[in-house]
Amino acid sequence: MFFTRPMTARDWDHLQYYAKRVLSISGMFEVESAWRKPPMLLSREVLSALSRCPIAILFPKLRALDLYMTDGMHCRLIGPVFSSPRLRSLKLYGMYKEVDFLLRYAPDLATSSPLLEVIDLDLRYYSYDRRPIPNPEPDGEMSKAVQSWQHLHSVKVGPVDEDMLLHIRRLPALQSLFLQVARTSKWLSSKRIPSFDGFKKLTIASDRGSTAVRALERILSGPSSASLPPRLSSIVRVECQTLYQYSLLPFTAALQRLCTHDLVDINLTYRNGKDDEDWPQLHPGHFEALYPLTSFRNLVSLRFWLCEESCDLSATQLLDLIGHWPRLEVLRIDPFRDPIDLPTLTQLMQSLPLGRDVAIPTIIVPADLEEFEDSPDTYPSFPRVTHLRLTYEEEGLPDFDPEGAVASLLYRIVPSIQDIQCVFGEEEDYLKVVMNTIKALRQDGTLPQDIVRLPRQAQYTGRH
Numbered sequence: 001m002f003f004t005r006p007m008t009a010r011d012w013d014h015l016q017y018y019a020k021r022v023l024s025i026s027g028m029f030e031v032e033s034a035w036r037k038p039p040m041l042l043s044r045e046v047l048s049a050l051s052r053c054p055i056a057i058l059f060p061k062l063r064a065l066d067l068y069m070t071d072g073m074h075c076r077l078i079g080p081v082f083s084s085p086r087l088r089s090l091k092l093y094g095m096y097k098e099v100d101f102l103l104r105y106a107p108d109l110a111t112s113s114p115l116l117e118v119i120d121l122d123l124r125y126y127s128y129d130r131r132p133i134p135n136p137e138p139d140g141e142m143s144k145a146v147q148s149w150q151h152l153h154s155v156k157v158g159p160v161d162e163d164m165l166l167h168i169r170r171l172p173a174l175q176s177l178f179l180q181v182a183r184t185s186k187w188l189s190s191k192r193i194p195s196f197d198g199f200k201k202l203t204i205a206s207d208r209g210s211t212a213v214r215a216l217e218r219i220l221s222g223p224s225s226a227s228l229p230p231r232l233s234s235i236v237r238v239e240c241q242t243l244y245q246y247s248l249l250p251f252t253a254a255l256q257r258l259c260t261h262d263l264v265d266i267n268l269t270y271r272n273g274k275d276d277e278d279w280p281q282l283h284p285g286h287f288e289a290l291y292p293l294t295s296f297r298n299l300v301s302l303r304f305w306l307c308e309e310s311c312d313l314s315a316t317q318l319l320d321l322i323g324h325w326p327r328l329e330v331l332r333i334d335p336f337r338d339p340i341d342l343p344t345l346t347q348l349m350q351s352l353p354l355g356r357d358v359a360i361p362t363i364i365v366p367a368d369l370e371e372f373e374d375s376p377d378t379y380p381s382f383p384r385v386t387h388l389r390l391t392y393e394e395e396g397l398p399d400f401d402p403e404g405a406v407a408s409l410l411y412r413i414v415p416s417i418q419d420i421q422c423v424f425g426e427e428e429d430y431l432k433v434v435m436n437t438i439k440a441l442r443q444d445g446t447l448p449q450d451i452v453r454l455p456r457q458a459q460y461t462g463r464h
Helices: 009-019 044-051 072-082 100-105 140-148 162-170 209-221 248-258 286-295 315-322 342-351 366-374 402-413 425-443
Strands: 024-029 064-069 089-093 118-122 154-156 176-181 201-206 237-243 265-270 301-306 330-334 357-364 387-392 419-422
Touching (some): 044 072, 064 072, 072 100, 100 140, 140 162, 342 357, 387 425, 402 425, 419 425
Parallel strands (some): 024 064, 118 154, 201 237, 237 265, 265 301, 301 330
């Protein structure tokens, strides 16, 4: 968007007429990309004009603001344009190193929007490659602002300090807390902060895995005491974005030690690197590192994402683990060193009666198609399953229609499938054809149980 002339008083009146009806604003200030919706492209002249808004409260009814920003100049709009006495949810993403701009250009945010319930500042503070976090302590003005909000139930503001945590702990409606923490964060060694209880979700992003373990223990158990056993936390969801080779087992063991069976959702990201100075003697495989989680019998969702490494779980070990989680609905582990085969996937789905998202890398081979056609009832149906992660390996020159046969097989086994993710990137187009073929079978009214033969082609021509 560009202006062809300066804003006039009449222009502001027109804008105010429409703005006073707005309840929520969501969008992106950035260049257009293939994987995001079209952004709001505002020239610097437009941004500058809007930042000089002469109207005290342009959006008086605004309750939710959700913006993706890539420049500190965008923060200039928060104070003069988007501040609202009714604002309940503030979500800002993508500012990277421009954190100081928020309260610099919206210094009265705490008083102009006192009813804030959700503050989510995804400012990219933390480092995924374990470089020191630039500011392990929060900006003083941010600390004061957070301490002034009394209605918060979801808090994500970057670094925190003792006073912020003491205030957050007392919030009666607290449900979700995001901790961005460094090894040198002062609150980790504070004796003033008791354990947190009553909230539902804890997310940790740290400079190293050992810091994540310390933060988990500090928040859920409070200051260590030799005379008192740790108090179990009734937290429901835990996410850690920065675990490494030597810290995965200490983290899962801490969960086992500190959490009750109320824990139902675990999301772990395993990054390439080591905490040599912390646990040099520990080098467990992924089975040993994940096994402490088997104590959570009520687990509903487990996500384990590995960056630059592959999961070394065998099919037997995977089946062993999920046998402890009868209520599991979501199982996502990726990537695997070796994708499991279709019979193993079938065993997994049989062991997960409530499973709907079973995104374990799985390979389908022509032998699976031939076995299905010889014995259509070999594979049972799993109507609950809606998400899988697959690849198809061509062995020889089978005369099956490669997309149609796989689509028919999957429609018979997982008739409610909605999304098939690829194991390897080059299969994306192939799996789109498979998924579209399944949708066509549904639209044609074909019943899954009626599929007893798979489509073939006169001459195999390879993958499209």
